[in-house]
Amino acid sequence: MLSPQDLAGLEVLPDLIRAGVASLKIEGRLKTPEYVANITRVYRQALDRILSGGRALADPIAQPEYAIGIRGAGIPE
Numbered sequence: 001m002l003s004p005q006d007l008a009g010l011e012v013l014p015d016l017i018r019a020g021v022a023s024l025k026i027e028g029r030l031k032t033p034e035y036v037a038n039i040t041r042v043y044r045q046a047l048d049r050i051l052s053g054g055r056a057l058a059d060p061i062a063q064p065e066y067a068i069g070i071r072g073a074g075i076p077e
Contacts, residue, residue, distance in 0.1 A: 006039050010046055010056045017050060 009016075009024070016024075024043060028036035046056040 002035075002039055002042065007042070009043070013043075013046055013056045014050055017047075 006026075026036060026040055026043065028039075031039075050056055
């Protein structure tokens with residue numbers, strides 16, 4: 001499971017690219033190497049999709065683990 005805080009940047013990734021941001025800092029001091037590798041993979045895949053004309057998340061419905069925010073009465077779907 002990935003932290004919503006660590007995934008929050010996915011929403012603004014297209015804006016960052018348009019603004020000319022060329023690199024991202026992934027903070028991993030208090031995370032396991034596996035966690036850092038997973039979050040890095042998620043951002044790399046999102047960047048690749050955006051740069052090829054797609055969306056940051058290929059299909060947010062099919063990837064609920066990447067969903068940001070809570071729907072309904074505070075119960076995540």
